[in-house]
Amino acid sequence: MAHLIEKTTEKPTPRSDGKPERGVELPHRAGWVGAVRDWIEERTGLFGFIKHHLDEPMPPGVGWWQTLGNLLLTLLIFQFITGFALAMFYAPTPDHAHESVKHITENVPLGAFIRGLHHWGSSFIMLVVVLHILRVFFWGAYKKPRELTWLVGVAIFQVILAFAFTGYLLIWDQKAYWATVVGTRFASTVPVIGEWLMHFLRGGKEVGALTLTRFYAIHIMLLPVALVLLTAAHLYLVRRLHIAGPVVPQKGAPQPFYPYQLFRDAVVVLVGMGLLMTCALLFKPPLYPVADPSGTAFTPRPEWYFLGLYELLKLMPPKLEVLGTVVIPGLVAIGMILLPWLDRSPSRHPAYRKWVIDVGLIVIFLIGTLTLKGILSEPPEVIPQSTSVSSSTTGSR
Amino acid sequence: MRSNGLEYQQQQPDSPIRRRVLSWLVGLINLGVIVGFIAPVLGFISSPARRRREPGEWVPVLNAHELKPGETRAVTYSLMVKDGYTTAEHRYSVYLYHRSDGTILAFDPSCPHLGCRVEFKERKQRYVCPCHGGVFDTEGNLVSGPPPTGLTKLPVRVDGGKIWIQRV
Ligand code: HEM
Numbered sequence: 238m239a240h241l242i243e244k245t246t247e248k249p250t251p252r253s254d255g256k257p258e259r260g261v262e263l264p265h266r267a268g269w270v271g272a273v274r275d276w277i278e279e280r281t282g283l284f285g286f287i288k289h290h291l292d293e294p295m296p297p298g299v300g301w302w303q304t305l306g307n308l309l310l311t312l313l314i315f316q317f318i319t320g321f322a323l324a325m326f327y328a329p330t331p332d333h334a335h336e337s338v339k340h341i342t343e344n345v346p347l348g349a350f351i352r353g354l355h356h357w358g359s360s361f362i363m364l365v366v367v368l369h370i371l372r373v374f375f376w377g378a379y380k381k382p383r384e385l386t387w388l389v390g391v392a393i394f395q396v397i398l399a400f401a402f403t404g405y406l407l408i409w410d411q412k413a414y415w416a417t418v419v420g421t422r423f424a425s426t427v428p429v430i431g432e433w434l435m436h437f438l439r440g441g442k443e444v445g446a447l448t449l450t451r452f453y454a455i456h457i458m459l460l461p462v463a464l465v466l467l468t469a470a471h472l473y474l475v476r477r478l479h480i481a482g483p484v485v486p487q488k489g490a491p492q493p494f495y496p497y498q499l500f501r502d503a504v505v506v507l508v509g510m511g512l513l514m515t516c517a518l519l520f521k522p523p524l525y526p527v528a529d530p531s532g533t534a535f536t537p538r539p540e541w542y543f544l545g546l547y548e549l550l551k552l553m554p555p556k557l558e559v560l561g562t563v564v565i566p567g568l569v570a571i572g573m574i575l576l577p578w579l580d581r582s583p584s585r586h587p588a589y590r591k592w593v594i595d596v597g598l599i600v601i602f603l604i605g606t607l608t609l610k611g612i613l614s615e616p617p618e619v620i621p622q623s624t625s626v627s628s629s630t631t632g633s634r
Numbered sequence: 635m636r637s638n639g640l641e642y643q644q645q646q647p648d649s650p651i652r653r654r655v656l657s658w659l660v661g662l663i664n665l666g667v668i669v670g671f672i673a674p675v676l677g678f679i680s681s682p683a684r685r686r687r688e689p690g691e692w693v694p695v696l697n698a699h700e701l702k703p704g705e706t707r708a709v710t711y712s713l714m715v716k717d718g719y720t721t722a723e724h725r726y727s728v729y730l731y732h733r734s735d736g737t738i739l740a741f742d743p744s745c746p747h748l749g750c751r752v753e754f755k756e757r758k759q760r761y762v763c764p765c766h767g768g769v770f771d772t773e774g775n776l777v778s779g780p781p782p783t784g785l786t787k788l789p790v791r792v793d794g795g796k797i798w799i800q801r802v
């Protein structure tokens with residue numbers, strides 16, 4: 238098969254439009270570094286691929302607002318690394334989970350810092366993902382042809398919420414336990430299959446050993462794989478469709494991604510990660526007493542990013558809690574999924590999609606108010622025990 | 635198009651029916667393999683949800699004379715419970731109320747709304763849920779707030795000087 242051997246030494250065949258298949262010529266580079274590079278390039282096209290993406294032209298007017306996605310990506314990679322490190326010291330059983338987290342925080346060198354990075358990292362991720370979504374919303378960047386980029390982004394957001402919900406239980410303290418008791422009860426308000434769904438999530442009737450292993454398996458296997466696949470799809474689409482640019486096209490020549498936008502990305506990453514590291518250095522991640530199903534002196538409250546939902550439930554009339562647990566959150570999710578089709582206006586300009594912007598602003602205002610209300614109404618975490626005495630008897634079985 | 639060295643070989647004569655049948659078979663085989671694989675996995679991970687409920691057992695929680703007439707009190711008790719792969723001692727609590735007519739009511743402290751643990755406020759003689767503000771009276775009836783019903787009553791009996799409750 239002399240024919241095949243011949244082929245490998247050939248330059249890629251030009252496409253009909255005259256561009257070489259990989260689209261990029263690498264600058265000549267002498268010496269052995271250049272030789273190694275060319276050897277790899279010939280077989281993989283890797284450096285051409287990188288150069289192609291570094292040279293990607295950015296429409297004039299792309300700037301700081303477009304750095305949030307990159308910051309989110311960096312935070313997620315760091316979250317993965319700290320999570321992997323924590324998993325080496327963590328034991329997902331009711332007997333040992335709390336103890337192992339305590340051990341990480343108090344005895345393992347740098348343990349409080351690494352756990353702090355993961356703990357505060359989840360709040361940073363939540364904040365940045367919301368900012369990123371708002372940026373895309375106000376820029377109208379979900380419109381044709383970017384509908385699927387938006388859809389994949391909505392899926393990533395759901396995965397991040399699931400990460401936060403499942404990770405929260407792992408430390409097995411009072412706060413985690415009660416937040417999960419309430420959180421999984423949400424499922425039971427679903428009509429017909431609710432009860433089964435709750436038992437499926439919990440791995441039994443009560444939140445216990447099997448809930449912990451379930452959440453652990455989801456948190457460290459299912460969600461990371463889902464996140465990697467979705468993120469890859471998201472980035473592929475972002476690059477294939479190019480960045481949307483300002484709503485009103487600006488005059489001027491496009492700038493290449495490298496070094497201009499990449500520099501802004503780097504600055505934002507520096508600031509973001511710097512803040513995260515400062516938080517992790519200054520504030521020890523909290524750990525309440527170990528989970529106690531009979532605990533009398535604990536007011537369960539979720540993490541701040543779920544407080545809006547928590548406040549919403551307070552407003553629901555009796556017998557209609559399904560509105561707050563399933564219907565309203567479900568409508569928000571469906572609204573996000575359908576947004577590119579609900580918004581029929583071909584223009585990305587806010588003035589030409591008034592009702593979408595108005596509804597968006599109202600939803601943002603409501604969620605913001607509820608969250609703020611939740612944060613401000615923070616009651617004392619430990620309520621004094623009521624005067625009735627607790628006595629203890631051991632039951633037989 | 636890039637060459638893969640195959641263009642010199644003659645394509646086999648093809649029949650559209652054969653192609654269609656083969657692609658159906660490929661689909662069928664893959665579907666069979668996937669379903670045959672996923673079904674036991676789903677059965678495995680959903681098995682804890684299918685477990686039948688055992689009838690609640692009776693547990694002695696307090697000496698009968700300790701509960702004064704008109705009094706409501708929280709009592710904690712421990713039980714050995716099978717929890718997945720372990721059997722562990724779990725602590726639970728129950729509210730007991732000694733009514734004026736001498737009968738005793740027992741309430742599951744978990745709120746019928748979303749399961750937080752309700753707290754009895756001695757001064758107001760009301761149960762208050764710290765989560766979303768559900769309020770119940772001493773008889774367990776809903777007074778206000780989002781819970782759909784009153785507190786869950788547990789069967790009680792007094793036997794051998796002890797108050798027994800039946801777990802749900
Ligand atoms: C991608 C890989 C990830 C792995 C392997 C991982 C692993 C872990 C482990 C082992 C723990 C228990 C140790 C501890 O509590 O400190 C944990 C806790 C936690 N995880 Fe993750 N995690 C990952 C991603 C994420 C993401 C993306 C988020 C959120 C957006 C998140 C949110 C949390 C939260 C809130 C906790 C409780 C932390 C605390 O309060 O200290 N995790 N994770």
Ligand code: FES
Pocket residue numbers: 745746747748749750763764765766767768779780781
């Ligand atoms: S759980 Fe008690 S009011 Fe919601």
